[in-house]
Amino acid sequence: MTQWTRGIVAAMLLGLLLGLSSMAALAQEVAPINVNTADAELLTELPGVGPSRAEAIIEYREANGPFESADDLVNVSGIGASTVEGLQDQVEF
Incomplete structure (x- = not known):
């Protein structure tokens, strides 16, 4: 795998993790x-x-x-x- 490909994959994984963490925060903020x-x-x-x-x-x-x-x-x-x-x-x- 080239360094460029690794960088793209790392950026995509980081974006996914940030997206999931913000979704979890939203779920916790919902009032009963x-x-x-x-x-x-x-x-x-x-x-x-x-x-x-x-x-x-x-x-x-x-x-x-x-x-x-x-x-x-x-x-x-x-x-x-x-x-x-x-x-x-x-x-x-």
Whole structure:
């Protein structure tokens, strides 16, 4: 491999690493979503929550009052323990 090729490969790897590190920083800066006040559109930003689950969350909280913890979400139709586990750090009450 020529020195020129090594330089290009090194520059590409450096760019990739810098891009990945800035993506990780962005992921850490995302504020948790309040499931007691969020609308359906905002709720769909949560992993594992699509439009139908978002509506189910809203219907459940309107019928039963506010959620007190992430564990309460298992009471919503279509949301299981594994989904709740993935939401722990991304929701607030």
